[in-house]
Amino acid sequence: MTSEQSTPSAPEAPETASPRRAGIRYALGRAVATPLARMVYRPHIEGRENVPRSGAVIFASNHLSFIDSMAIPVAAPRPVHFLAKSSYFEGTGLSGAASRVFFTSVGAIPVQRGGGQAALDALDLQRQLLEEGLAVALYPEGTRSTDGRLYKGRTGVAFLALQTGAPVVPVGLIGTDRVMPVGAKMPSVKERVTVRFGAALDLSAHGPASSGRARRQATDEIMAAIHALSGQELAGVYNEPPAAGPIEKIKQVLPHERR
Template sequence: MSSEQSAESEHDPESHSPRHAGFRYAVGRMIARPLARVIYRPRIEGRENVPQHGAVILASNHLSFIDSMAIPIAAPRPVHFLAKSSYFEGTGLKGALSREFFTSVGAIPVRRGAGQAALDALDQQRRLLDDGLAVALYPEGTRSTDGRLYRGRTGVAFLALQTGAPVVPVGLIGTDRVMPVGARMPSLRERVTVRFGAPIDVSRHGAAASGKARRLATDEIMSAIHGLSGQELAGVYNEPPAQGPIDKIKQALPHERR
């Protein structure tokens, strides 16, 4: 393989897929789970609610950077999630360590953004589910910086309705105290609680092509997450402040948040 081909494979999302990274993930999971349990002593509830086989979506609230580590560590089966592609594209020793770490915890690189980037991310998640894997997603779209639970975007419901995968709601408690936004290192004094709720079959709401079905399914999922996390409800979407008049108009108009 040429050096150019080698470089391409490092940045190719397919080279980090579960099929290619299975051994590294298995080793990382074998090491990380017992180590994290010793250090953080997480409280784990409802593990029996996670199906042992077949496609499943773990839909969680999102409070901290470490949420994507807490869920795979607590789950009774391998769980995969999408992570910013920049975590896999660094150079030198730091880049290599970042790439190996995120691969070992089940992360799959994706280029984030709106429009086509968002559709590509949904398609990548659908392929994981089509392979019978478990994926973790955050319906809020981004971390809550004030601890409240924001309205869910409909991408999770779309995937569930499209693939038929059950949705297991997850309530994370305390991850924002273990590693607050802006912190460089996690605290060793706090404990995390991970609660897995009963699986939800959203198919009764209708087809994936129906905006009403996606909204109803999303609201049902968010209600279950709220019951597990106990957070205050924000009642709005978690999105950055509008940067200009066009963005303000877009946010004011009624539209479905994917």
């Protein structure tokens, strides 16, 4: 695959978002939610000893269900942050307040979703979290797999790892798509989830973050580790959203680096 060799432009920090440390609300939410979720869903957790207990770390996982971002923090032996749509924090009334409390308590940080500047802002926010020595969870596929296959990884995770020096812990999630399939409003308690943490990856040998080749090779190493943990069928292509028009269709087939 041809990848661009130019250095990604350094995104400016978003004006309205800032990294937030695990405060009292998160600590209380984690203390309540983690044992409750483990009691209800009885997850199989493997490889917790592979997770560094301190310092920056990136959890790079396959993505099958909405609850993946809850499964990883519940299973991990340390606090984990992930980015969530800002709309989850903007509701009004009792339901809006409940949504804000829930997502904050599980380590979610609001961001504007989308491409262009929004994507660069999200990348920069994740870098700030890592520079604070925190743990973040990311999905190299970019979006959920609706057919259960493992899609090609985008290079944003590798870029962050190479730029910050943070190790990458690959994660294989199994069964989250059965617990809460796409379109389901509530998770099922009849199914069990398996969360597998692989050995931490030091990707620095691939080269600097400014190298497109290094980003691509590091991404392929991450995806190979995820595949070994999840056992999914490989799709061999990117998980692209439906093209909105003819220009987007052309852009999807042209050689370019997916971030």
